[in-house]
Amino acid sequence: MRCSPQTPRDSGGVAAVKRKVIDARGLLCPLPVIRLQEATKRLAAGTEVELIGTDPGVLYDVPAWCRVHGHPVLQTWQDNGQYHVLLAIRT
Amino acid sequence: MSHRYKAVALISGGLDSMLAAKIIQDQGIYVEGLNFFTGFCVEGHTHAIRQRNQKKPKRNNALWVAEQLGIKLHILDVIEEYKSVVLNPKYGYGANLNPCLDCKIFMVGKARQWMEENDFDFIITGEVIGQRPKSQRKDTMPLIARDSGANDLLLRPLSAKLLPPTKPEREGWVDRNKLYGFCGRNRKPQMELAKAFGLTDYAQPAGGCCFLTDENYARKLADLWQTRGQRDYALDDIMLLKVGRHIRPKPEFKLIVAREEGESRFLSGYKNRFVSLYPISHPGPMTLVDGHLTDEGLILAARIVARYSQGRDADRVEIKAISSEGECCLCVAPLKPHEIPAEWLL
Ligand code: SF4
Numbered sequence: 001m002r003c004s005p006q007t008p009r010d011s012g013g014v015a016a017v018k019r020k021v022i023d024a025r026g027l028l029c030p031l032p033v034i035r036l037q038e039a040t041k042r043l044a045a046g047t048e049v050e051l052i053g054t055d056p057g058v059l060y061d062v063p064a065w066c067r068v069h070g071h072p073v074l075q076t077w078q079d080n081g082q083y084h085v086l087l088a089i090r091t
Numbered sequence: 092m093s094h095r096y097k098a099v100a101l102i103s104g105g106l107d108s109m110l111a112a113k114i115i116q117d118q119g120i121y122v123e124g125l126n127f128f129t130g131f132c133v134e135g136h137t138h139a140i141r142q143r144n145q146k147k148p149k150r151n152n153a154l155w156v157a158e159q160l161g162i163k164l165h166i167l168d169v170i171e172e173y174k175s176v177v178l179n180p181k182y183g184y185g186a187n188l189n190p191c192l193d194c195k196i197f198m199v200g201k202a203r204q205w206m207e208e209n210d211f212d213f214i215i216t217g218e219v220i221g222q223r224p225k226s227q228r229k230d231t232m233p234l235i236a237r238d239s240g241a242n243d244l245l246l247r248p249l250s251a252k253l254l255p256p257t258k259p260e261r262e263g264w265v266d267r268n269k270l271y272g273f274c275g276r277n278r279k280p281q282m283e284l285a286k287a288f289g290l291t292d293y294a295q296p297a298g299g300c301c302f303l304t305d306e307n308y309a310r311k312l313a314d315l316w317q318t319r320g321q322r323d324y325a326l327d328d329i330m331l332l333k334v335g336r337h338i339r340p341k342p343e344f345k346l347i348v349a350r351e352e353g354e355s356r357f358l359s360g361y362k363n364r365f366v367s368l369y370p371i372s373h374p375g376p377m378t379l380v381d382g383h384l385t386d387e388g389l390i391l392a393a394r395i396v397a398r399y400s401q402g403r404d405a406d407r408v409e410i411k412a413i414s415s416e417g418e419c420c421l422c423v424a425p426l427k428p429h430e431i432p433a434e435w436l437l
Pocket of ligand 1: 189192195226300302303304
């Protein structure tokens with residue numbers, strides 16, 4: 001089962017992880033990366049971020065940006081013409 | 092403990108900026124990269140549009156370069172600020188609507204600002220003397236340094252030996268002997284250096300790094316300014332100029348006709364903001380109408396769309412027109428090829 005967006009994961013008694021959703025639908029690359037980059041400046045380490053986009057480039061550019069900045073990508077998936085990348089802000 | 096100097100590198104995604112950053116990195120300097128999104132970049136978003144490009148890898152070259160070098164890359168959204176560069180370039184345009192010299196000054200100026208805000212020590216670019224006729228000449232190099240405010244904190248590692256020593260060289264932050272004296276349009280020295288560094292995969296941009304150097308694109312942008320009666324643009328305007336066939340049969344409107352499925356999908360995203368037309372009796376392209384349509388204009392537009400549909404040889408093609416005010420169907424005769432004068436095609 002996959003957590004639905006904005007549902008903090010219950011880690012069995014440990015503090016739940018905060019999740020931030022970035023809606024980058026309708027934006028063409030590299031704008032989704034730019035939105036993510038701006039948002040991460042205000043996020044605490046450990047926060048999970050789910051970026052949702054409609055440009056297929058999201059599945060390449062967002063993980064590349066994450067690798068460059070050291071934020072682990074937890075999952076990527078695609079549904080109904082939307083592309084999702086779930087990452088964690090590095091500690 | 093000795094201070095580790097920090098340089099900010101302008102990373103376009105091409106070979107020269109990659110080499111410049113690598114040269115400085117190899118001297119023990121900490122490097123981070125900056126890349127600018129002006130809206131005119133050839134990179135990135137065009138992947139999403141054209142179906143025919145689907146087989147090519149969808150990488151963003153600037154990010155890819157950063158990954159190869161192991162440096163952080165910051166992509167800056169400069170769409171709004173960049174307008175003044177495109178609309179009022181102090182040093183004018185190149186062969187098309189590319190304000191390359193003003194553009195370099197703007198980008199180095201942004202890098203200077205970033206350097207100051209982030210406590211970095213100097214700026215590096217991949218500029219090579221004589222490589223571009225307008226913006227990369229021996230006499231424009233000091234001008235860029237001066238007008239951007241970067242002055243002697245701007246180092247061009249590929250051509251440094253042909254230029255006066257900058258502060259990082261004079262102060263011994265970098266070793267000038269390990270910099271280069273490349274000049275001219277010959278790419279061989281850069282390719283050999285890439286080989287020496289073990290870099291085998293790199294982007295080879297043809298022409299320029301943005302659509303403003305493209306003759307067709309520049310013509311469409313000039314048409315947009317002329318028909319609107321003002322030199323201005325929004326991001327959507329300049330994105331739409333990259334897509335489809337642009338046909339202006341009347342001064343008051345133009346059609347943007349998708350050339351393939353990917354473009355049709357992309358244009359569909361704009362159908363709430365424009366009148367859209369598409370054939371229903373035959374397969375055919377999604378079309379947007381930019382401007383004002385009279386009843387007569389609508390029929391002409393429908394006949395043009397029919398011309399680009401698979402019903403081009405049929406007597407009649409049914410076209411659906413949708414606007415914010417409603418929708419209607421038209422049954423029209425496709426225009427014949429000779430009825431579309433060359434001057435309609437932008
Ligand atoms: S080609 Fe475009 S991005 Fe490159 S310097 Fe010229 S105007 Fe700037």
